[in-house]
Amino acid sequence: MSSDGYLDPESDSYDSRPQFYIGQHDTARSETLTDAQYTHVLNSGFDFVTTPITNHHFRQRVVELYKSHLQDREQWGLSDVAKTNLSLPGPVVPTLTDEDTSYGPSSYVGSLIAYSSPWIDLCSPDPIISSISRQVLNMELVYASFCGARSVIIPGPREDESSSAVMQYSRCIQEALQAANRINIIVHMPMYREPGLEEKAATLSSLLGKANGAGSSAEKEIDIFTTWDSWHTVRSVCNYSARLFVALRIPKRIPEKNLQERWFAEPLHYLTLGDHIFQQNAAGRPSLSRHHQDLIARYMRLKHYPWLILSDVGPGIEALDNLPDPMAIEFPSLAEASKALKESRKPMPTRNNYVAYMKHVERQQPPYSAMETPPLRSFQDWLQSPLQPLADNLESATYEVFEGDPVKYNQYEHAIANAMIEWKGLNKPTAQSPENSDLVVAVAGAGRGPLVTRVIRAAESTGTSIQLWAVEKNQNAYVYLLRQNNLIWNNRVTIVKTDMRGWAGPTSPSGQPYKVDILVTELLGSFGDNELSPECLDGIQRHISRPHGISIPHSYTAHLTPIATPRLFADIASRVVADPNAFETPWVTRLFALDFAAQKAPGHPRFQQAWEFAHPVEISRADQFAERHGNAVKFHTVGGGSISGSSGVNDHNARHCHLTFVCPTRGVIHGLAGYFESVLYASQVQGGTEKVEISILPDQIDRKSKDMISWFPIFFPLKQPLLFPPDSEIEVSMWRQTDDTKVWYEWIVEAYAWVGPKTRVKVGQSEMHSSRKVACLM
Structure with a gap:
């Protein structure tokens, strides 16, 4: 066959x-x-x-x-x-x-x-x-x-x-x-x-x-x-x-x-x-x-x-x-x-x-449904190391896999079109350019250009005159973008080869700098922020015009739930000899053969939000903030309250959560399943269109972005399975840590059992896990 x-x-x-x-x-x-x-x-x-x-x-x-x-x-x-x-x-x-x-x-x-x-x-x-x-x-x-x-x-x-x-x-x-x-x-x-x-x-x-x-x-x-x-x-x-x-x-x-x-x-x-x-x-x-x-x-x-x-x-x-x-x-x-x-x-x-x-x-x-094609079935419970998008340059085949998801790009195009319609409806001023007053749009991290195509389509469908910039650090993808610009986009795009954090911003032919009205990126990872979207946007958001400039995505949230997944635990355990950090690596995988340990209870949903990031950062001294925090790796002066060896300029992107899950029946936990949701665009018109969102949460994906396959969940394993009795509460503590050169996660899980109407005792606790040795490099 x-x-x-x-x-x-x-x-x-x-x-x-x-x-x-x-x-x-x-x-x-x-x-x-x-x-x-x-x-x-x-x-x-x-x-x-x-x-x-x-x-x-x-x-x-x-x-x-x-x-x-x-x-x-x-x-x-x-x-x-x-x-x-x-x-x-x-x-x-x-x-x-x-x-x-x-x-x-x-x-x-x-x-x-x-x-x-x-x-x-x-x-x-x-x-x-x-x-x-x-x-x-x-x-x-x-x-x-x-x-x-x-x-x-x-x-x-x-x-x-x-x-x-x-x-x-x-x-x-x-x-x-x-x-x-x-x-x-x-x-x-x-x-x-x-x-x-x-x-x-x-x-x-x-x-x-x-x-x-x-x-x-x-x-x-x-x-x-x-x-x-x-x-x-x-x-x-x-x-x-x-x-x-x-x-x-x-x-x-x-x-x-x-x-x-x-x-x-x-x-x-x-x-x-x-x-x-x-x-x-x-x-x-x-x-x-x-x-x-x-x-x-x-x-x-x-x-x-x-x-x-x-x-x-x-x-x-x-x-x-x-x-x-x-x-x-x-x-x-x-x-x-x-x-x-x-x-x-x-x-x-x-x-x-x-x-x-x-x-x-x-x-x-x-x-078999659209989510059960042979390639997708082959990804069930298959462990993949998270990408290093800033440290590594992706291959064309990897870009091609991402581009095979029409749902994701349809949602992006919908968000961009809504932003353009409302911009005109609210009579917002465009970024000041000596040559024209077109809406200035920048796609940062353009890859092979799928978002560039969607921006052009959104502009054509809404009758919006735009000036379009595409920024990409991968020199190989840059060649592909130049070819696309000649063959497909009719040379309507200004393509810049640079890391978005070091981009000087759009400039006129005479060298006059100006701002960006709509910044579009696809830097999201399986946990929202795990591919350093916050750090990258810190470095480029200084080019967004204030106060009207828009970032797409607008915000994203990370979510957690404890799970039992014996197959993945056995798989990771078999890798420890060759990879001593296997149990401290957040793995990207299409979680399938799993049992959710927690049940929905009043005030304690099965999937709980860990933290959120929103863009652009809304502060009064935005330019000064971007000047310093957008170039965090250039600062080496150790701050008094920062991690040793760092300046602390990325501390605002550190996060911490403490979540409590309710488990009526006894069971075992092998790790934490991580998901994300993102608001690509939120209407600025009172009574306007609903939010344009994407989600990989199991109880929300069909409502917000049905059949989207671009992201699989992330799995934070435990070195030892944590057994818990009936009527337990599982408490999860997680930290997003940074030292200005890299970002990593730390997590620990505790199990408590109720022994009286107002008394509970700890019955189990995992080790403190840290992915610092396999951190995402800035």
Whole structure:
């Protein structure tokens, strides 16, 4: 399939919605399918099949091993107390034989998903049973790896109440990752402990007549987050291993959104759907509730969307065992050959009803939107270092990516046009020029000129006569601008190659300087100010005419919210060896697989404003301010209250915030998500047009700048995940710091829990993080 066809909606190969890959799992299966059985299952519509690694013969050998060990201890004449002596040698599981497994290397091993024995009891309080279980698990994983398995599903803990049992299970998974170091381990977990739908498979403890310790769920209050707690313990003990995933068992009754989003953020590999969650429709065929369909559709929007496993929906063991074996008769008689020929002419097995229904659900999914094109999906949770726009010169391809967003430039053009209309409507004077009285417009940081084009279009649409200047420091982009001016703009633009902070301003042919009426820039970053827009505008705003001059954008605000994003945490943790500053770098990323820790509460919204910048700076001595602060890097006299080694002339661009977020349910925080909003132009006419805005806030982007893709959010990570209990308050402190040569951020997160009507205690705190070593250079 060519990439062109993949991107072209008119192509037959274009994927307009996620594709379902559907597997079959039979909880009663104890042997690997034969070639004929495997082919039969695939012909029923399935894409892959699960297979046990060992069989009942091996299980019985393990049971006998335990019993013989107890008999040996009896023969040794040990007392009851001595029988529990852990210093005595325990049983060692002997190696696998060909009688213990029918699983092995095959041409289709990639379509077989190995499933570890459900009777393995890692959580048993009996140290002998847990030791045997651990040995069996490692043996199965190593053998599956030898056979070519790329991943193995392991049943999760049976219950969550015993922290000792869950920790014991977690330790075994950590060891298994080391023992089988070339395969992925997928822990099979229920979304929550749904009463009546617990695991039915016998464990080694129950096979030996031991109590497994799990109480009756019918007598307990249901806490829907306990299974997530257990999973969090497992992956924390395993240090967020990149080879550890979740197979999530979908319940019959879909839980509240909070839990759905919590699991959405986790590394999902499979969604498993048992026969019990399907209903019968009027035609007697299986169907899912609307809530189940919505959940699946939501999870399928992930870049690496999970595959689906249907459990116990057929074809079952009996049907597969009764299939004719084409290899049963090596030298058939004529009669036998005739019979085999007739058998081969039987119609292929019809598509399984459950598979047919799931394919119907696949077709009913919403098509990919404009925000879900293949390139945009590829950016989901992909970490990018922030740009250094002042220190580095961008490549043409980078400019081209930015220019591919029509929403952003439409909003800019709308803002410029509104400013021109109102300028004329209010009869404002233009900047004084000896030659003419045209409106003077400057585009600072012009790049390849997209804003220049939009200024020209706005002037033409409003009938405004303008004098247009374009300022750009990138010498390579400067060449491109000159060519654009000759070929596209009809030499209507005066192009200046310089850093905007050092620009002397517009001048007449006779050398007479004058001011700018409208200054247009696109210096905004994912956090608003993180690409040094305030510092750049300090250096050029002295050229804006006073008091009527306009800056577009007019203002911008930074916003924060705490989030859980295990995938990003694991990604950053894997980079620390090569990049020691990975956890102190504000990463630009299209946040997607995340869970918002905070909920909206009175006085405490989910997304909170950190600070704001507005331009031009409204002060009475603007020229003196610009003369000093617009050239801050030239001053080296240390101010008494400034950071050591700086003059303090950029201190007015430092900021601090302290925000409080409300978290009703317990959870974990891996960092802070940062967003921005900007007012490009605010009407100066009473009762005039509404503000022209752009926003990347999740709850505002559709209202203010729908489908805008120019900016992804910014992510401020935490070195260690911060776990918090229910009814917590998360307090975030952040600073924007500067020493006149660079700008960086510092952040710290605290968790408080209420223990009384008026009393709360601190239950957790992150380290103080600082991006000073990777600061944005001025």
